[in-house]
Amino acid sequence: MDELDIEVVAEPSLDDPVLIEGLPGVGHVGALAADHLLEEFDDESTLVRRLYSTAFPPQVSVDDGVASLTCTEVHAVTDTGGRDLLVYTGDHQAQHGEGHYTLAEAYLDVAESFDVSECYALGGVPTGELIETYDVVGAVTGEEMIDDLESAGVEFREDEPAGGIVGVSGLLLGLGARRDLTAACLMGETSGYLVDPKSARAVLSVLESRLGFEIGYDSLDERAEEMEAVMGKIREMESQATMDVPSEDDLRYIG
């Protein structure tokens, strides 16, 4: 296998589609959001590409006993009620810096072949504390995009995210800008300690408003309730054991 191997599964014709990237990252926010999107648009989705790479971990996932090689899947979604979508999902990001560059360029190449002119990279931004209100923080390739996104509820802050954006979401903006792609990163605030379905819902709400589709949230809300139950149990154990509120350190290794 070469460093990169793009398998063409289908070639549907799409109407000015929007790239949605939801690979794993902080709080699993982007992945939860993109997976939920595909679940809700199950009947409207077609797998169009699989991207294999030696930059992925050397591993297969196993589903009901059947193994499949680590890859990024690209689904086309049509008849959304709004814009057509090209959704990137998968279990892994690249394992090293060079691989991130190689894969981000490949993602953009696939997007170009479908004439994508707009891109949303979905992710989470860690706050280090439990969240009450789930804000969505934005970063863009050009400041002319800021007003529209603010109208959709996205916040832009002077010094956030402080350390920049690492991995595929960052590179889709950095490398996309060099190709004149209009791209934004939508980062749901999340504690950073736990898989966070509520943060994913906040990010999807922005997308609904921007791209003109509507989806249900039952399965995501259910998952959020499960996480609440886990959190409740942790709080209880903590207070029984030490009569203290859980400290950051206690939570750090859970999610």
Add this chain to the structure above:
Amino acid sequence: MDELDIEVVAEPSLDDPVLIEGLPGVGHVGALAADHLLEEFDDESTLVRRLYSTAFPPQVSVDDGVASLTCTEVHAVTDTGGRDLLVYTGDHQAQHGEGHYTLAEAYLDVAESFDVSECYALGGVPTGELIETYDVVGAVTGEEMIDDLESAGVEFREDEPAGGIVGVSGLLLGLGARRDLTAACLMGETSGYLVDPKSARAVLSVLESRLGFEIGYDSLDERAEEMEAVMGKIREMESQATMDVPSEDDLRYIG
């Protein structure tokens, strides 16, 4: 030396051979199984290939003062009473992701040159607890293989192995499937803390049933007894010191 250097040692003609991979991994189960197989079929085995690679650790092993460069050895085994075999063994896996892909492809290339159409990757699956009954968990390239393997005693479980299969065993399935190779991974349950000859025996029993050969287990059973003695001593020391049963943490760094 190039990234990969395949030394042709012999070119026997084989009758529809089956690839058996037993490189080091969890509980050393796959390696114990494949090494035992070669030991039992010592007279029927021929070394056919050595695969050297810069992806292996830069190291020699030393046997009675004589050094030999890290490699994967491929032995052909004939006159087994059942199917002909092509057995892959060695002291090391690749040191990084790219190397795993390179070597797995090379293993498959060698297999193709012997017209291999079926592959068994042997390994262990860690349970985190001491094992009473040694089940063998399976993963396959296609669900049509599941029934036959279940008949041979292999278990298929909805969510196992949870993290997928990492390393050469996983890639033989993932990359093998892309070449239309019929491949299965047979994973003996093992605590994950110790070298586990009993788990290796459970895996070999499945192979006997599937491939129609029969082997003795005296040396493997002996090794299992040695491990039992080690375990017994650990339990004794633990109970003297703390009057507690050994905890997982106590055992973690032993094997």
Add this chain to the structure above:
Amino acid sequence: MDELDIEVVAEPSLDDPVLIEGLPGVGHVGALAADHLLEEFDDESTLVRRLYSTAFPPQVSVDDGVASLTCTEVHAVTDTGGRDLLVYTGDHQAQHGEGHYTLAEAYLDVAESFDVSECYALGGVPTGELIETYDVVGAVTGEEMIDDLESAGVEFREDEPAGGIVGVSGLLLGLGARRDLTAACLMGETSGYLVDPKSARAVLSVLESRLGFEIGYDSLDERAEEMEAVMGKIREMESQATMDVPSEDDLRYIG
């Protein structure tokens, strides 16, 4: 994107310019010094090159919501009152050894295209203790440079820096020498625990003396006062808590 991608932004004609490298390192001394130089010569500076590389971390920085891909920027500075300058700044060094070599060679290639014959790599040398007098330690490509630099206040010491010079500053000397470039590394002494504007000022004073320009230090002095305030608070907390002076270990993870 290739391993290295040099974007030509402008091609001003320069008069025998001097390379000044100030990428991040110990105490952030070199970066503070070079950034301050560009700030003071804001009107006299022109961005001439951006160097992108897959050896940089796969990341964008975000400034007021707008993302920009990690790179090294090269500014030409003219009308300094002294020598013309070619100043290298950025948020990151390469992430691995090979990348350091690739980028240092690329920095030298850009310098050659502007006929640079002299180079100053700026950095810090950690002393492990709080500094009273900020000496600047030197290293050079040829001993004939030592006298002039000593006249400018640089110290040369038998066994310093003990571990050599790691990263881009070291390679500009090591690889520069192989191209017959006259290069020196100017290392401001710094505790190594904190960002150190005073050390950066000491390094810039040497440059002023060597290259014939004069700059103001107000903004750098302000930043130094902020750091002093931080240090004061640490000392206070320490003495309240333990009635001891702060130990090295206490300070280690602050800067």
Add this chain to the structure above:
Amino acid sequence: MDELDIEVVAEPSLDDPVLIEGLPGVGHVGALAADHLLEEFDDESTLVRRLYSTAFPPQVSVDDGVASLTCTEVHAVTDTGGRDLLVYTGDHQAQHGEGHYTLAEAYLDVAESFDVSECYALGGVPTGELIETYDVVGAVTGEEMIDDLESAGVEFREDEPAGGIVGVSGLLLGLGARRDLTAACLMGETSGYLVDPKSARAVLSVLESRLGFEIGYDSLDERAEEMEAVMGKIREMESQATMDVPSEDDLRYIG
């Protein structure tokens, strides 16, 4: 700079020279031995090659203020009273597996250009305890070498070194054997905690016997006495502090 850059400094004609490798490793034994050899044969030595590589750490060493790029130096030594020598020294080994292979092959290429047919890789083997008698353990490319080396005082042991030989010394044997080079690794026993001049002397004694030269040991013995003084102080501090003998853990981070 390419991955490998071999600078030809001189091309003396040598009479059937022997490769001696003494790069840094366990207890610094090989490096101490090879450096001492060059010091004792200072007048008989000529620098013949410098090998630069991007696999070395990206760094310069600084000697009296003058920087020099990390490399391996090869000296030819003639008029030894015995065999001609080709001695490999330097401050660093490669930083990763692939680099070890690349450099070891390059070392062998240089050796071939001088018609080397015999090689001694010098190193240390860690025992984990303080040493009374400094044995030298051997490993070879072919068992026909064992008798002669045993006569020179080298010990060959069934299971040592247990983990094989890692790094350039191992690869000179592993890759050398594939070129039909007669090669041995001579490993002085050493605690592994401290730089060990006594172990280096033991290794050099074997070389004297095998290669027919004689050297003085004053400077190496002096260094050994310095280390003894350091050890004495550690023992004293330990016994004052705890009235215990120093444990392995206490010593681990000193050398």
